[in-house]
Amino acid sequence: MSDFGILAYGAYVPVARLQRSAIHATNKWFAPGLGGLAKGEKAVANWDEDSVTMAVEAARDALDGIDRAILQRVTIASTTLPFADRQNAGIVKEALNLPDAVGAMDVAGSQRAATSALFAALGGNETTLVTAAEIATPKPASEREMTSGDAAAAVVVGAGQPIARLVASHSVTMDFVDHFREAGEAHDYDWEARWVRDEGFARIMSPAIAALLGKAGVEGAAIDHFLVPVAVKGVPEMLAKKAGIAPEAIADALGANLGHAGSAHALVMLAGALETAKAGQRILLASFGQGCDLLLLEVTDAIGSVKPRLGLSGWLARRVESTNYAKYLFHRGLLQLDRGMRAEHDSKTALTALWRNRKAVLGLVGGRCTKTGTVQFPKTEVSVNANDHTVGTQEDYPLAEVPAKILTWTADALAYSPDPPSCYGNIDFVGGGRMMAEFTDFPEGALDVGADLRMMFRIKAYDENRGFRRYFWKAAPAF
Amino acid sequence: MAKGIRDKVAILGMGCARFGERWDKDEDQLMLEAYEEALADAGIEPSRIDAAWLGAAFDAQNIGPSGIPLAMALRLPDIGVTKVENYCASGTESFRGAVYAVASGACDIALAMGAEKLKDTGYGGLPVRTRGTTHDMIGITGSAPGNFAQLASAYRGVHGVGKDDLKRAMAHVSVKSHANGAKNPKAHLQKAVTMEQVLNAPMIAEPLGLFDCCGVSDGAACAIVTTPEIARSLGKTDIVTVKALQLATSNGWEMQASGWNGSYFHTTRIAATKAYDEAGITDPRSQLSLIEVHDCFSITELVTMEDLHISKEGEGWRDVLDGFYDADGGIPCQIDGGLKCFGHPIGASGLRMIYENYLQILGRAGERQRQDNPVFALSHNLGGMPNQNVSSIAIIGRADA
Incomplete structure (x- = not known):
């Protein structure tokens, strides 16, 4: 009998890296207090990207060398889905040219969207492509503008030879409103960070982590990769200490060179961890948002058998520095330029x-003439081949x-x-x-x-x- | 095998409105301006016109669809008026309709009008428009300079021409056309420019600068055609006939297959070969007296010199720099200023080229008249873009040639 778990993983990071010093250079007069955050860079999506396009790229990264016909369901998790009513996962499905006989699901509404989607896939019995993506539009001169970044990730969950298996999971749900964004609003509204740290991360996550480890019968010291997708400095360290997790196990939250990719960040960090994880290692993935989702995964011997096309490290290396803050603002609709x-x-x-x-x-999907072999885009009734007017001979050619x-x-x-x-x-x-x-x-x-x-x-x-x-x-x- | 159009149809009269930013005129007034000159030249009553064709590409800008705007503007006597559209080749297309009507014997006298009112958009360049619902989802709208600029990148690659060499040859094309346009009172742009001005102009679409692009103008041009016999019966002695009229339309090979290298016009080469054959021209470089080509951009003119089989492939840029196509060169190209300076009211351009060729053959071109008694004159009118286009060629000449 085949095993069930994570079969493949991938990530996507937009190529442009906006320098935080450039943001601060413009906003310093207004928000001098953000100077401490004005270092490093954040990934910013191009004007022609959104959560759907980024999810597609992450999926392509994960599906490199994998037969897409195995997929039975496509999921996208994001709090910044482009369509409120048009299945976003359906667009991902079409872009990946998957067969029509697949299920689809959009997961939204919380910073836990990606882990909730991953839970659903791991708890089911279908081969599922789980994607998560976020494109943030924070208010200019806000702390969130400094800490956020755009990224996506994808994992394939299903039966086969998994590279990681779910050992235990734990969720708690409490309407703790550290920040919010009403439907249709562009920007998040944040409450005081100290309160969120002490009453949220510490008092909600810590006991939940203890509960997860208890369920699994695993000591904190046995955790090799502790993934805490939280942008607030010191929080992963604080949680690790309380849980007895070694400081070396704490994964880089990618603040310096990517930024926090919202609900997608948990999956982005998971994709990063799977790149370096070794057989037998344990990964604890924690995500926070009106409670928390916790997953304990164990890496299998198959870990070396699957590689993403670029992987998170490859995407992070594919970068072009930008100091053009005005361009970023224009692309996010935060600056009205005369477009002509x-x-x-x-x-x-x-x-x-x-x-x-x-x-x-x-x-x-283009066409290939079954008679002459001519490939063309788009597919047409009469083949473009000038030498042979074949009619109706074109087959799909992606x-x-x-x-x-x-x-x-x-x-x-x-x-x-x-x-x-x-x-x-x-x-x-x-x-x-x-x-x-x-x-x-x-x-x-x-x-x-x-x-x-x-x-x-x-x-x-x-x-x-x-x-x-x-x-x-x-x-x-x-x- | 068809015998072709050679000498079956004569030009009875032609007219051309002043091209430019005609802020004070509607398109119907521009049509009338061209028509009145053509009618006077033809020396006939309007009642003699049996059918008419109107070429206009951006009808939504001013006149709206159908042949009705022409019928209304000229108050034609309830004859058949057909509107044709073939991108920027619409002018020659209207001429083709009228010429075919006369050649078939269905009409004694037919009228071709090309017109365009472009300066009602509020911005420079051609109006942005859709190319159909499906194309809009998978194609590139781009701009005209953006589409034609790509010829340069491919031409350099294919022929190993240096960036600066090609840029200088392109600049020569424009300097020459500006010098010619300065002698044309109907031209949109009548000011000479220097090589330095052209080379240092702002970039529009890499590597095309401002002076590599033609003017976007309002205007109209008109031809009245008949048979050589009727022309003589009406007292004409100096008769100019149609020697060839060819049209080649892309079927998608350039854009979708893999044989085209992006540096030339596949259609123009085909149309040119057929046109020379139809006109009985065996060596265009020695037999053509002058040419008017579709110089929407300097690079278009440059590669067209090769596509017309006048310059050798890959050497057109050298002929250009040698001055072969200057007003006093071997074959003057755009002796009237071309699209570049006479202007480019889309639907009118093909007829404007024929108008200039007609004037030159009759020795009526004033200050810019070529002094060697032109015999054969070719016009090349292109619509679309390098990878998908309509290329039309008209050769006219002395009836006895």
Whole structure:
């Protein structure tokens, strides 16, 4: 009989790392007290990213080399899901080009969303892709702006040869409101940090951790990776001390070079821990939010058999420093710039056409002619092959994971882009297929004929008149 | 095998409105301006016109759809008026409709009008528009300079031309067209520019600077065509006939297959070969007297010199720098200033090119008249973008050539 547990893991961190010193340089006059936090950097999503696109990238990271047909359910956890009513996990499913016969679930509403989703998957019997992502929009000049960062993670849970098994779990639920954000509001509202530390983290989490360890019959000293996704300094140390967990077991909460990724942070830290974990080690994952979720995992001998494509360490290494705080503010809608009349172009999406073309649009599925072998995007009734007018011979040919190269490019200062210049060009997929693609995440001066590319799932345009974002695939520098 | 259009149709009269920022005029007034000149040139009564074609690409900007705006503007006598749209090649498309009507014998006299009112958008450059619901989800809207700029990146890669060399050749294209436009009273831009100005202009779409881009203008141009026999019966002695009229439309090969290298216009090469064959031209470099091409951007003109089989592949930039296409060169290109300076009211441009060629052949081009008695003149009118386009070529010439 096969075992049940975590089969694979992955992460995603946006490429731009906004320097906290740059934030403080602008806000110092108003909030001089934040000077102590003005060091290191935070990951900030590009204008064309949201929790769904980041979850897709984390899932692709986890699913590298894994047959996607094993997935029976897709879950996304986030408190910043783009759609209040349109299944966000369904968009992830389409972007991953999964078969239609899969279940889907959105989990939201708490900083515990990701661990709750992981609980549900581990407690079930389906092979589940659990994703978590967060894109924060804190108030400018707030402490939260300094401590937060954008990231995503994914784990695959199911039967097979797990790399980690659930040993014990424990949850408590109490309506302790350390911060809140009402539906439709952009920003969090935080209560005093000292109170949250003493009455929240200490008095809620500590007894819960003791209860978990008691359930499992494990001493605190036996914990090898203590994951506490809390941005407040000293809290993991305080909890470890009370639980008898060795200081060396405390995992880096990634404050210095990523920031706190909200509800996704627990899964991000788990993905980080699994990168270095060794067989037989114990991982204690704790997440806090109106109570807490605690999971005790044991790493199996299979740990070396599965690797994410980049993993958290790889994503952290893929970075471009930014000191452009104004650009960040503009991209989060916190700074109104004059976008010009070209930005007034209506991006209304015909939902009927989106449905008909969903595989091409959301999954980047092209076609391959069964007679001539010609690959093309998008798939059409008559093959593009100029030599043979084959009709109806195209079969689905997914291009999202196929590497590509630049054939032509431009950096267009006339067309509107939230991140000018608008860069696009013709690209060739290795093994056939060509399209005109938008380039994203390219550092200035890096576009060149022949440059290697990897496709990424992004937001193509915002329809501000109707509140609808349009997704499509863009070409990023290969990684 | 069809015999082609050669010498079946004569141009009876042509007219062209002054191009530019015509803040005071609606599109119907611009059409009238071009029509009145063409009608006077033709020397006929409006009642003689049997059918008309209107080419306009951005009809939503001013006139709205259908042939009705032309029928209304000219108060045509309840004849058939057809609106055609083929991107920026709409002007030549309207000409094609009228010429085919006469060649078929269905009409004695037909009118082609191209018009565009672009300066009602509130911003510079072409209006942003949709390319259809499905394309909008997977394609790039971009801008015209952004689309055409990509030719340069590919051309450099394919032919190993240095960035500065190509930029200088592109600049020469624009300096030359500005010098020509300065002699054209109907041109939108009538001011000469220097190489330095062009090279140091702000970047619009890498590597195209401001002066690598043509003017966006209001304007209209008009042709009245008939058979050579009717033209003679109406007293015309100096007859200019249509020698070739070809159109090639992308079927997606460039954009979706893998054979195209991004540095040239596949369609133009096909249309040019067919056009020379139709006109009986065997060596375009020695036989063409002058050319008007679709120089929406300097790089477009440059690669078109090769696509028209006049310059060798990869050497067009050298011919440009050598002055071969200057007003006093081997084959003047854009002797009227081109799209660059005469201006580019989209639907009118194809007819404007034919208008200039017609004037030059008849020796009526004033200060910019080519002095070597032009015989064959080619116009090349392109719509779309390098990877997906409509390329049309019209060759006109002396009836006896």
